[in-house]
Amino acid sequence: MNKIVVVYKSKYGSTKKYAEWIAKELEADLFESSEIKGEKLSEYDSIIFGGGLYASGINGIGIITKNFQDLKSKNLIIFTVGLAATDDKDIFKPIIEKNLTEEMRKEVKIFHLRGGIDYSKLNFLHKSMMAMLKRMVANKKPEELSTEDKMMLETYGEKVDFTNIEAIEPLVSYVKGIN
Numbered sequence: 215m216n217k218i219v220v221v222y223k224s225k226y227g228s229t230k231k232y233a234e235w236i237a238k239e240l241e242a243d244l245f246e247s248s249e250i251k252g253e254k255l256s257e258y259d260s261i262i263f264g265g266g267l268y269a270s271g272i273n274g275i276g277i278i279t280k281n282f283q284d285l286k287s288k289n290l291i292i293f294t295v296g297l298a299a300t301d302d303k304d305i306f307k308p309i310i311e312k313n314l315t316e317e318m319r320k321e322v323k324i325f326h327l328r329g330g331i332d333y334s335k336l337n338f339l340h341k342s343m344m345a346m347l348k349r350m351v352a353n354k355k356p357e358e359l360s361t362e363d364k365m366m367l368e369t370y371g372e373k374v375d376f377t378n379i380e381a382i383e384p385l386v387s388y389v390k391g392i393n
């Protein structure tokens with residue numbers, strides 16, 4: 215039987231929640247990224263990695279990029295979890311280019327899931343980053359605001375949660391289809 219593993223890195227819990235839902239649905243092993251070494255990943259046929267988006271970076275993606283040469287013959291699936299709406303695929307093009315090499319982009323299947331934010335729980339660094347981002351966005355002309363900018367302004371200082379178990383379906387179907 216094919217072996218599937220879900221590895222995740224989550225700061226405030228959204229990615230963890232998705233990783234748990236996905237692992238349960240696929241009867242896969244589940245690890246927080248610090249609990250598993252790159253070499254151990256080679257024991258699996260399908261490797262699913264999930265990381266939250268922070269200033270367009272995929273949190274924890276290093277475990278895949280560093281071990282990519284040993285893992286590229288596997289089924290590699292990455293899911294990102296961010297605040298941005300996932301229906302606008304253009305938002306994710308620069309994120310993919312920033313986080314994955316050209317070779318990786320060819321080998322990896324990517325999904326985007328929507329997380330949430332609770333400003334009262336953010337650490338000092340993240341609170342400062344969001345305050346800085348808000349100041350930058352607030353200085354833009356209304357017609358220059360992107361969907362992401364508007365989203366950030368609307369939710370600034372609030373608690374929002376877009377996590378939704380139904381959103382895992384495309385990823386789960388894809389993995390079931392290849393296993």
Ligand SMILES: Cc1cc2nc3c(=O)[nH]c(=O)nc-3n(C[C@H](O)[C@H](O)[C@H](O)COP(=O)(O)O)c2cc1C
Pocket residue numbers: 223224225226227228229230265266267268269270271273295296297298328329330331336339340341343344
């Ligand atoms: C400092 C900071 C930067 C963020 N940058 C982005 C971003 O670039 N794109 C995005 O869609 N969401 C962004 N977010 C929202 C997070 O991706 C979102 O809160 C996600 O649910 C985090 O997942 P986690 O709690 O599992 O780490 C950011 C949040 C913080 C606090």
